[in-house]
Amino acid sequence: MSTESTLLVDKHLSYIVSLDTKKDTLEYWLTEHLRLSGLYWGLTALALLGRQNALPRDETIAFVRSCQHKNGGFGAAPGHDAHILNTGYAVQILALQDALDEFDTELIAKYVAALQNRETGAFAGDEWGETDTRFIYSAFNCLSLLGRLSLIDVPLSVSYILSCQNYDGGFGLCPGAESHAGQIFTCIGVLAIAGKLDLIDRDVLGDWLSERQLPNGGLNGRPEKLEDVCYSWWVLSPLAMIDRLGWIDANGLARFILGCQDPEVGGIADRPEDRADVFHTCFGITGLSLLGFKGLKEVDAVYCLPKDVVKRTFARYNK
Numbered sequence: 447m448s449t450e451s452t453l454l455v456d457k458h459l460s461y462i463v464s465l466d467t468k469k470d471t472l473e474y475w476l477t478e479h480l481r482l483s484g485l486y487w488g489l490t491a492l493a494l495l496g497r498q499n500a501l502p503r504d505e506t507i508a509f510v511r512s513c514q515h516k517n518g519g520f521g522a523a524p525g526h527d528a529h530i531l532n533t534g535y536a537v538q539i540l541a542l543q544d545a546l547d548e549f550d551t552e553l554i555a556k557y558v559a560a561l562q563n564r565e566t567g568a569f570a571g572d573e574w575g576e577t578d579t580r581f582i583y584s585a586f587n588c589l590s591l592l593g594r595l596s597l598i599d600v601p602l603s604v605s606y607i608l609s610c611q612n613y614d615g616g617f618g619l620c621p622g623a624e625s626h627a628g629q630i631f632t633c634i635g636v637l638a639i640a641g642k643l644d645l646i647d648r649d650v651l652g653d654w655l656s657e658r659q660l661p662n663g664g665l666n667g668r669p670e671k672l673e674d675v676c677y678s679w680w681v682l683s684p685l686a687m688i689d690r691l692g693w694i695d696a697n698g699l700a701r702f703i704l705g706c707q708d709p710e711v712g713g714i715a716d717r718p719e720d721r722a723d724v725f726h727t728c729f730g731i732t733g734l735s736l737l738g739f740k741g742l743k744e745v746d747a748v749y750c751l752p753k754d755v756v757k758r759t760f761a762r763y764n765k
């Protein structure tokens with residue numbers, strides 16, 4: 447059977463597991479700033495493939511612990527400064543491993559909450575203060591999983607998010623910035639977590655998002671750009687959140703993603719013939735899961751975690 451119709455589950459499994467064994471290669475060191483996020487992408491892909499135990503749990507948790515600072519925040523790798531995005535990845539990894547109980551979640555939540563700007567509702571990524579709508583999403587994702595949204599001013603962040611919306615229905619990384627699918631995922635994710643999706647026009651946004659599909663089935667992130675597997679997540683997940691998933695050609699997109707698999711070593715690339723990496727492997731699989739692809743566990747469009755993981759974490763922290 448051609449790779450254009452088959453998901454190469456065992457190949458992807460061995461590809462992801464092998465990433466952990468390449469510690470002495472130059473490639474490993476060059477991507478060190480991506481370590482915690484890489485672990486999250488790998489574990490999410492494995493969990494959706496039904497192989498959530500393929501990486502050693504104790505070592506995974508010990509690595510996450512080695513990235514934590516005294517203030518509760520996490521860096522990308524041991525010795526790296528704490529950052530809100532890496533703290534979000536750490537919480538997602540610990541949720542996937544059902545290990546949040548082994549950490550001081552109150553301390554983690556306080557670190558994240560302190561990064562909110564109490565005048566604008568935006569979040570800084572770290573103590574240096576740069577802001578980006580991705581940081582607000584990361585905060586809402588992790589604080590809601592931990593049942594601690596009450597530590598921040600939710601309505602203030604919601605109005606900040608709305609100020610990032612453009613006339614085309616999309617959102618940018620700050621007020622006035624061009625619409626971009628990645629930022630739309632984060633902004634719609636914040637509104638979904640806050641229960642405020644009624645504040646936007648779903649049809650206008652759904653039009654912009656569905657126009658991202660190109661004749662080969664793939665999706666781009668902005669007009670005039672090339673298709674790329676990761677947009678299977680950044681475009682599809684907001685469409686799912688606003689109930690407009692049916693507005694794109696699902697079969698065409700599934701074919702495009704499957705055509706980006708590496709049939710030799712496993713993994714999924716950004717587009718056919720390119721080199722596979724764990725980021726695109728994750729978002730190819732999460733995209734296929736949203737499309738209801740057979741054999742994959744269901745992904746939660748808001749949290750980018752398997753639905754059963756979100757449910758289990760909510761049951762524990764949102765009493």
Ligand SMILES: [Zn+2]
Binds near residue numbers: 674675676677716726
């Ligand atoms: Zn990409």
